[in-house]
Amino acid sequence: xxxxxxxxxxxxxxxxxxxxxxxxxLLIVLSLYLLVFNDGLSLSADKWSAxxxxxxxxxxxxxxLVTLFAVMRTIGLQLDQSEHFVHDGAQQRVEAYKTCQLQLxxxxxxxxxxMIDRYNQEGLRLLELSKATNIPQREHLLVxxxxxxxxxxxxxxxxxxxxxxxxxxxxxxxxxxxxxxxxLAAIDDSFNxxxxxxx
Numbered sequence: 001x002x003x004x005x006x007x008x009x010x011x012x013x014x015x016x017x018x019x020x021x022x023x024x025x026l027l028i029v030l031s032l033y034l035l036v037f038n039d040g041l042s043l044s045a046d047k048w049s050a051x052x053x054x055x056x057x058x059x060x061x062x063x064x065l066v067t068l069f070a071v072m073r074t075i076g077l078q079l080d081q082s083e084h085f086v087h088d089g090a091q092q093r094v095e096a097y098k099t100c101q102l103q104l105x106x107x108x109x110x111x112x113x114x115m116i117d118r119y120n121q122e123g124l125r126l127l128e129l130s131k132a133t134n135i136p137q138r139e140h141l142l143v144x145x146x147x148x149x150x151x152x153x154x155x156x157x158x159x160x161x162x163x164x165x166x167x168x169x170x171x172x173x174x175x176x177x178x179x180x181x182x183x184l185a186a187i188d189d190s191f192n193x194x195x196x197x198x199x
Contacts, residue, residue, distance in 0.1 A: 012073050012076075014069045014072075014073075015066065015069040015070055015073050018062070018065055018066035018069045019066055021062060021066075022059070022062050022063065022066050025058070025059060025062055026059060029054075029055065029058050029059065033051070033054060033055075090172070093173055094170050094171070094172060094173055094176060097173040097176055097177075098165060098166070098170065098176060101165055101176060101180055102162055102165055102166060105158055105161060105162040105165065106162070108154075108158050109155055109158045109159065109162070112151045112154050112155045112158070113151075113155060115147075115151050116148055116151045116152060116155075119144050119147050119148045119151070120148065122144055123141060123144045123145075123148075126140050126141055126144070127141070154187055154188060157183075157186075157187045158187060161180075161183045161184070161187070164179075164183075165179070165180070
């Protein structure tokens with residue numbers, strides 16, 4: 001599939017054609033003048049004035065047209081450059097937002113890992129209590145085990161989400177935010193409660 005040429009390429013081609021036409025016209029005008037009025041170099045100011053009027057009248061409009069093409073090409077280049085700067089600025093905002101979201105995910109992972117450590121410590125405490133008192137703590141240990149499994153499950157999902165966020169190319173911060181909100185809502189119901197509290 002052939003792409004349409006950009007504005008600057010169109011004006012660049014016209015500028016090249018215009019310069020070539022100016023050169024050809026200059027050669028034709030000069031050769032015609034020398035063929036018709038070949039008196040050599042004159043010392044008369046009137047003849048020099050007529051010579052200047054002749055060249056200015058014939059070549060002036062062509063020079064103006066070529067100058068217009070050059071200005072339009074410059075404008076096209078500036079538009080492309082400004083579009084590039086806008087795109088780069090948007091990408092930098094997305095990357096900064098992505099970094100913040102990755103830091104948030106890292107904090108969530110660390111928080112869940114600390115919870116797992118606390119649950120493990122509580123489990124060990126309950127086992128020691130069970131041995132010391134000969135009272136089985138089975139129900140409490142099962143509750144702790146479920147809590148540990150839930151935390152480990154969330155940590156795994158958060159790690160997958162952080163991998164997706166770090167690898168995927170997002171077009172805007174809104175796209176990244178929507179992805180984070182939907183994935184976090186699927187990982188943890190408490191996130192939905194926070195979102196409903198914000199609205």
